[in-house]
Amino acid sequence: MSIGIIGAGAFGTALAVALAEKGPVTLWARNRDQAEAMADTRQNAQRLPGVDLPDNIAISCELETVLACNTLLFAVPTQRLRQFLTGLDLSDHTAVACCKGIEVTTGEGPASILSGARHRAVLTGPSFADDIARGLPTALTLACTDRTVAEALQSQLSTAKLRLYRTADVAGAELGGALKNVVAIGCGAVMGAGLGDSARAALLTRGFAEMQRVAVALGAQPETLMGLSGLGDLTLTCTSDKSRNYRLGLALGAGREFDAAITVEGAGTARALRGVAAKYGLDLPICATVADLVDDKVDVPGAMARLMARPLKEE
Incomplete structure (x- = not known):
């Protein structure tokens, strides 16, 4: 399954760098100038300076490009997530929330906001973007109520330096991170x-x-x-x-x-x-x-x- 990451901030970029070790990754940036600069320089100088972007990370500001991927990792702020999803059809996608927080207006967490996705999961835990991007050992929690989906994601998103542990307690994982x-x-x-x-x-x-x-x-x-x-x-x-x-x-x-x-x-x-x-x-x-x-x-x-x-x- 192909991986798309929505949000080219520090954490989204770091995840792209880590996961590119296993295969092609598409990274979506909201700003066209940022996307073009990252594609040209192969760095995210503003958010993650000093880290080279592997050649198999495709960078785009076109949503259609990243939505062609089966697995989508959402690395956008929780308070902006619902608005961002307006008009998007995720019924064929597995959506993984990589943001932490509780929505002010509703009291909901990212997994609830992603309710339109075919499958939902949360990726959270003790991690700094710079550590992940530089290949330092990191362990995270992957929360998903569907064990089959969780096991597939765990395999897809784990690397030699990024170790994921499963849990079915989505609420607990979300609340800890928030x-x-x-x-x-x-x-x-x-x-x-x-x-x-x-x-x-x-x-x-x-x-x-x-x-x-x-x-x-x-x-x-x-x-x-x-x-x-x-x-x-x-x-x-x-x-x-x-x-x-x-x-x-x-x-x-x-x-x-x-x-x-x-x-x-x-x-x-x-x-x-x-x-x-x-x-x-x-x-x-x-x-x-x-x-x-x-x-x-x-x-x-x-x-x-x-x-x-x-x-x-x-x-």
């Missing part, structure tokens, strides 16, 4: 404000407890959150400035401006969690505080004071 971004913003804010490693460890741990609350409420399996798509991704994202979510938090904590052109999925997810918490009666103080932080409703000192003043309780 919610850890919210906690990462909080951890970045802690470090940016100079509050120390101990405070970050506390926020990470209590944030993970909130992730588990949401997962159980939405029908996910708690053990999924203990795997690559949950704890693994949380650990990576909350401890490295390669993470855009963590870098946003660093900027908020330090009182610095952050480039508005950079997509930070955790900001939208934090806002979406307000509705989720209200609907299911969930206590999510860290997620709520991060939402207020990114919306400028509270500063970091106020956020920390709010969390530290909560009633004492059992862990």
Whole structure:
């Protein structure tokens, strides 16, 4: 089966580079100038500098070209995915969501947004685009309810340096990938404000407890959150400035401006969690505080004071 990747950002390009090891890949770029520059230079200088694109990656800005592929990997931001899909017929395609987040307007994850596809899956877990593109060992979670489809995708998308583990718990995999971004913003804010490693460890741990609350409420399996798509991704994202979510938090904590052109999925997810918490009666103080932080409703000192003043309780 042929592979098409929709979205020529850093992660989409990195996946194309990794999967080109096994055969031809078609990479779709939204901007014609970007597509032509990548085709001419064989690099994505803007999003993934220093990485050469193998010759068997075809780069196009024409949707018809990538839609000719059987398996489509969607590496576009979650908050833009539904609009992007408008008018597209995916009834003959296997669609794999490679984006992380919860849609603000509906509270749905990428797999639900891709409901028009013949088969759906989610690819998520602890990974940075640069690591994947440079062939560094990486393990990810592939979530799909259809075991036959999952096994076929696992074989198709695994390489010598990219190892995929299967799960049927799509909700759990999605939620782990989405919610850890919210906690990462909080951890970045802690470090940016100079509050120390101990405070970050506390926020990470209590944030993970909130992730588990949401997962159980939405029908996910708690053990999924203990795997690559949950704890693994949380650990990576909350401890490295390669993470855009963590870098946003660093900027908020330090009182610095952050480039508005950079997509930070955790900001939208934090806002979406307000509705989720209200609907299911969930206590999510860290997620709520991060939402207020990114919306400028509270500063970091106020956020920390709010969390530290909560009633004492059992862990």
